[in-house]
Amino acid sequence: MKTDDVHVSFKNVQKSYDGIKLVVKDLNLDIGRGEFVTMLGPSGSGKTTCLMMLAGFEPATQGEIMFDGRSINNIPPHKRGIGMVFQNYALFPHMTVAQNLAFPLEVRKMEKAKIDEKVQHVLDMVEMGEFGDRRPAQLSGGQQQRIALARALVFDAELVLMDEPLGALDKQLREQMQYEIKNIHEQLGVSVVYVTHDQSEALTMSDRICVFNDGIIQQAASPDDLYERPENSFVAQFIGENNTLTGTIDTLHDGLADVTLESGEKVSAAAIKVGKVGESTMLSVRPERVIVNPDESKVPFTIAGHVQKLIYLGDHIRCRMTVAGNDEFIIKMPNDSEDRLLAVGEDVRVSWKPEDCRALDVI
Amino acid sequence: MVEEAVSGTSLLKKLRRTERRKKIEAVGLITPLFVLMLIFYFIPIGLMLYKSIDNSQMREIMPHTARAIEHWSGKGLPDEPVYTAIVEDMKVAYPNRTLAKAGRRLNFDLVGFHSLLSKTGRKLRKLKGPPYKEALIKLDKKWGDPRYWTVLQRGLKNTTLIYLLATLDLRYDDKNNITHVPDEQAIYVSIIGRTIYISIFVTVLCLVIGFPFAYIMANATTRVRNLMMIGLMLVFWTSLLVRTLSWILVLQNKGVVNSILMWAGLISQPLDLVFNRIGVYIAMTHVLLPFMVLPLFSVMSGIPSYYVRAARSLGATSIVAFFRVYVPQTKPGIGAGCLMVFIQALGYYITPALVGGPKDQMLSYFVAFFVNERVNWSMASALGLMLLLITGSLYLILGKHVSITNIKLN
Numbered sequence: 004m005k006t007d008d009v010h011v012s013f014k015n016v017q018k019s020y021d022g023i024k025l026v027v028k029d030l031n032l033d034i035g036r037g038e039f040v041t042m043l044g045p046s047g048s049g050k051t052t053c054l055m056m057l058a059g060f061e062p063a064t065q066g067e068i069m070f071d072g073r074s075i076n077n078i079p080p081h082k083r084g085i086g087m088v089f090q091n092y093a094l095f096p097h098m099t100v101a102q103n104l105a106f107p108l109e110v111r112k113m114e115k116a117k118i119d120e121k122v123q124h125v126l127d128m129v130e131m132g133e134f135g136d137r138r139p140a141q142l143s144g145g146q147q148q149r150i151a152l153a154r155a156l157v158f159d160a161e162l163v164l165m166d167e168p169l170g171a172l173d174k175q176l177r178e179q180m181q182y183e184i185k186n187i188h189e190q191l192g193v194s195v196v197y198v199t200h201d202q203s204e205a206l207t208m209s210d211r212i213c214v215f216n217d218g219i220i221q222q223a224a225s226p227d228d229l230y231e232r233p234e235n236s237f238v239a240q241f242i243g244e245n246n247t248l249t250g251t252i253d254t255l256h257d258g259l260a261d262v263t264l265e266s267g268e269k270v271s272a273a274a275i276k277v278g279k280v281g282e283s284t285m286l287s288v289r290p291e292r293v294i295v296n297p298d299e300s301k302v303p304f305t306i307a308g309h310v311q312k313l314i315y316l317g318d319h320i321r322c323r324m325t326v327a328g329n330d331e332f333i334i335k336m337p338n339d340s341e342d343r344l345l346a347v348g349e350d351v352r353v354s355w356k357p358e359d360c361r362a363l364d365v366i
Numbered sequence: 367m368v369e370e371a372v373s374g375t376s377l378l379k380k381l382r383r384t385e386r387r388k389k390i391e392a393v394g395l396i397t398p399l400f401v402l403m404l405i406f407y408f409i410p411i412g413l414m415l416y417k418s419i420d421n422s423q424m425r426e427i428m429p430h431t432a433r434a435i436e437h438w439s440g441k442g443l444p445d446e447p448v449y450t451a452i453v454e455d456m457k458v459a460y461p462n463r464t465l466a467k468a469g470r471r472l473n474f475d476l477v478g479f480h481s482l483l484s485k486t487g488r489k490l491r492k493l494k495g496p497p498y499k500e501a502l503i504k505l506d507k508k509w510g511d512p513r514y515w516t517v518l519q520r521g522l523k524n525t526t527l528i529y530l531l532a533t534l535d536l537r538y539d540d541k542n543n544i545t546h547v548p549d550e551q552a553i554y555v556s557i558i559g560r561t562i563y564i565s566i567f568v569t570v571l572c573l574v575i576g577f578p579f580a581y582i583m584a585n586a587t588t589r590v591r592n593l594m595m596i597g598l599m600l601v602f603w604t605s606l607l608v609r610t611l612s613w614i615l616v617l618q619n620k621g622v623v624n625s626i627l628m629w630a631g632l633i634s635q636p637l638d639l640v641f642n643r644i645g646v647y648i649a650m651t652h653v654l655l656p657f658m659v660l661p662l663f664s665v666m667s668g669i670p671s672y673y674v675r676a677a678r679s680l681g682a683t684s685i686v687a688f689f690r691v692y693v694p695q696t697k698p699g700i701g702a703g704c705l706m707v708f709i710q711a712l713g714y715y716i717t718p719a720l721v722g723g724p725k726d727q728m729l730s731y732f733v734a735f736f737v738n739e740r741v742n743w744s745m746a747s748a749l750g751l752m753l754l755l756i757t758g759s760l761y762l763i764l765g766k767h768v769s770i771t772n773i774k775l776n
Contacts, residue, residue: 058679080678081687093676097694106690107680158681 009072010036010194011057011162016066018052026052028218030066034196036161039188041197041205044215045241050198053215054164057196059083070162081110086155086163086193090170092147094139100126100150101135107158125153128187145176152184156191165197169204181207202242206230214238235276236363239287246293246332248286249365252277260362262286266327268306272360284362290321290335292359296351305352308332310345320344326353418748421526427468428455432522435515440542444515449499452518453490460487474742475528475538476517482508513540529748533558554732558752561729564646564718565711569658571651572707573700576658580699583659584666598656606653610720613649614640617721645721653717654710658703665699705764709757729753 011034018027027049034040042050055061057068059080067074075083094103101122108118126132129149139147148168155163165184169177185208188195199205205212206226213223214237222229222238233239240247250262253269260274262284270286277284299305306327314321319335322345326332334353336345345351425432430451438444459465465487469480485506495501503510520526520538531537531544535552539545546552583594601609616622617639624636639645669692677687715730729749736746 058675060675060678079683080675081681081683083679084681085679087676087679089672089676091670091672093670093672095673095677095691095695097697106677106682110680110682110686154680164679 008036009033010038010070011196012069013053013057014067014069016053016056016063016068018049018056018061019064025064026218027056030220032213032220032223034194037192037194039185039195039197039208039210041199041209041212042215043199043202043205043212043241046200048215049218050213050215051166054166054196054198058085058087058164084158084160084162086158086160088148088151088155088163088165088168090167092139092151092168092171094147094150094154096139098138099135100131100137100139100142103139103150104135104154104157107154111158121157125157128156129153129183144172145180148172148180149183152187156187156193160193162194162196165195167199168197169199169201177204184208206242214241216241232275233287233361233363236285236287236366239361239363244290244333246288246290246326246329248288248327248329248332249283250286250327251283252280252362255280259357260284262362264306264327266306268304268327270304270306270355270360271357272362273358275361276363283365285365286360287363288355288360290333292355293334294354294356295322295334295336295345297354299352302354303357305354308351308353310347310349310351313345313347324351324353414743414747415751415754416747417743418529418745418751419525419527420744421521422524424468424471424522425524427459427464428452428522431455431518435519435522438515438519440516440519441512443499443510443512446497446499448515449502449509450496453493453495453498453502456483456487456490460490472517472521474532474745475521476513478508479514479517482506482514516540516542529744530751532745533748533752554749557727557729557732558756560726561712561753562756564643564650564726564728565708565714567647568650568654568711569704569708571647572655572658573704575651576655576662576703577696577700579655580659580662580666583663584669585671598659601653601656606716607720609653610649610717613645613652613721617645617648640721642723643726646718646726649717649721650711650714654707657706657710661702661706662696662699665696665702669695701764705761709760712753712757 011032013030013032016027016030017025019025030049030053032040042053044050052061056063057070059075059078063076068076070083070085094100095106098106104122104125105118108121113121122135123132126135129152131146131149131153134142134146134150139150142150151168155165168184169180172180181204184195197205197208206229209226211223211225212229214221214229216237221241222234224232224234229238229242233242236247239245248264248270250264250270252274253261253263255261255274255277258274259271260277261269261271263269264286272284272286272288294302295308297305308324308326310322310324311330312323314323317338319337322334322336323330324332324334428451431448434448434451435444438448456465459468465483466480469483472479472483486502486509489505493501493505508514520528520542528537532547533554535547535555536544537547579594579598583591586594614621618624619636619638621639623639624633627633628636639648673691673695674684674687677691678684682690712728713730714728715734718726718728719731719734729752733746733749733753736742736749
């Protein structure tokens with residue numbers, strides 16, 4: 004799927020609406036042909052603005068956007084040939100489903116017979132073959148979503164932009180549509196730029212995720228990289244669940260950092276984004292990577308923990324405890340038959356493998 | 367389940383009782399308004415419209431003749447009893463001065479009747495008889511003309527269609543058939559046509575000006591939108607008369623527009639902009655513009671911007687996107703606006719009367735003319751009925767496609 008062929012490329016793109024504040028600060032991103040790239044971030048982080056610049060609805064204040072190797076900064080939206088799926092579907096309410104799908108072909112002056120054929124084909128592709136004569140208002144949310152998708156694809160766009168397309172659907176339908184969109188993407192081999200603020204959606208669908216915050220791509224990586232190896236504290240906290248502890252760096256060696264926590268306890272972590280010895284750092288460790296009451300001889304360190312609350316979740320047990328002054332320290336324990344159930348109020352020792360904990364910047 | 371089966375009937379009763387109470391409350395709330403509407407709206411309008419066919423006054427003036435002439439076959443001349451009856455009626459009506467009223471009414475159907483009745487009335491005392499037939503014909507040979515008797519028989523029925531026919535330039539001929547009036551007397555059809563034409567023209571002008579106005583307003587910032595709204599509403603805050611008269615000041619030969627154009631050297635002689643059709647169009651469009659803009663604005667502000675964006679992303683130029691995606695969605699607003707402007711324009715009176723010339727007067731002007739000048743309420747209400755019929759049929763035709771009740775004014 005992924006090739007080295009660059010399809011879209013942002014080069015030093017900046018965007019400001021008011022001339023004072025930059026909404027997008029120096030964006031550099033290459034999107035490969037056939038790649039499924041997701042822009043993920045909190046609202047106001049600049050992800051939708053990037054999409055709008057790519058679609059041509061917002062001009063870039065500075066920098067260049069390249070599409071198929073040529074700059075499209077001065078090309079109006081209708082000449083870009085980029086398909087787009089809107090958050091609210093934006094199906095034309097005064098047209099039937101078939102007329103909606105025929106619209107992009109009619110404005111391209113395609114022959115009537117060819118149009119009918121293509122419309123039927125794309126309707127069949129989204130399994131809505133019978134619905135051509137309906138009005139959008141007569142369709143359910145999921146059906147409207149499929150038609151919106153079909154409309155973005157019917158004119159053979161090689162790049163499809165999706166702006167939170169599943170935001171209005173309920174959870175179950177959303178998961179089904181994620182699967183279908185992914186399927187269509189793989190079938191057609193189109194490039195997709197997908198904007199969402201739902202991280203599980205991003206993790207499920209994407210080849211690559213760009214995490215946006217404050218107008219900057221914090222990290223662009225594959226879903227597993229992003230989860231396992233966040234490069235800064237924002238990404239670590241934004242993607243998945245995370246425990247954070249702050250401390251000062253004692254030593255740095257072999258890519259590891261020895262850190263003294265605020266409580267005075269000493270731990271080790273992988274040095275990812277740290278300053279010099281003596282500076283503070285934020286440690287980030289996933290709840291499922293924390294080891295409770297380990298064999299002290301097999302781990303480099305242990306620190307004290309006090310169990311505050313236990314929540315039984317069937318497949319795992321979630322435990323909130325106080326560790327090094329952090330009352331919100333979460334541990335996920337698999338519900339296996341081993342006898343190591345904890346009790347509220349119990350004092351335990353916790354530890355982790357140094358490579359499972361990442362020493363990152365302080366935010 | 368058992369409990370339900372046992373209490374099933376009483377449950378239904380209970381439900382009905384509570385529903386009934388709700389209904390009574392609702393009816394009770396509506397009744398005062400309904401009675402008010404009935405007394406001050408429907409009944410007066412109904413009575414007014416009935417006047418267009420009402421003819422009972424004639425029977426009151428000539429009760430004997432009315433009874434006697436009912437059985438006349440309409441061929442030749444009526445027999446002696448009819449002549450006797452009319453003389454008796456005239457003997458009462460002439461001193462009461464109601465004979466002149468009857469004369470005016472009959473003159474509307476046949477010119478010459480008014481003078482015939484007043485002449486006969488004057489000489490009634492010298493008339494010898496009974497029998498009166500010979501004497502009357504001797505007095506004026508018109509009494510021997512069957513045309514007058516046909517008109518009289520028609521004129522003494524309880525209802526009459528002559529006014530309604532007159533509004534369509536139709537009348538009864540001597541043989542009681544409906545025919546066209548002579549061309550030189552035919553005016554009402556052309557007035558109705560003119561009224562509709564002016565109304566359509568004004569509606570189109572309002573749409574052409576109002577659509578971009580509403581579009582800009584719907585897409586402007588709150589500040590600009592409020593300013594535009596105030597500008598629009600200003601029209602409502604000044605009296606119709608003041609607005610219309612100010613147009614005369616602006617458009618007259620030495621008015622602002624002509625002065626500017628002449629100062630700019632664009633024209634050497636002042637343009638005739640007022641007291642003609644142009645003045646009527648300008649003033650009426652100005653007055654009616656808000657009724658076009660408000661429904662349009664209401665619909666437009668409900669159309670999200672992403673539709674046009676979607677159309678653009680699908681390959682449509684901004685013009686194609688506008689006309690194929692945006693404009694069709696404003697149809698309810700266009701329909702409601704046009705209907706409101708057109709219906710109001712149909713009934714316009716003051717504006718054309720003040721800024722129009724004699725050839726620019728609309729139907730309402732003639733309604734006022736018949737009420738104020740001719741004191742012919744029947745003709746006035748017949749013209750009013752025509753207006754109501756045009757409006758009603760238009761509403762029935764367009765009402766299916768345009769639901770005025772759906773439009774909310776923000």
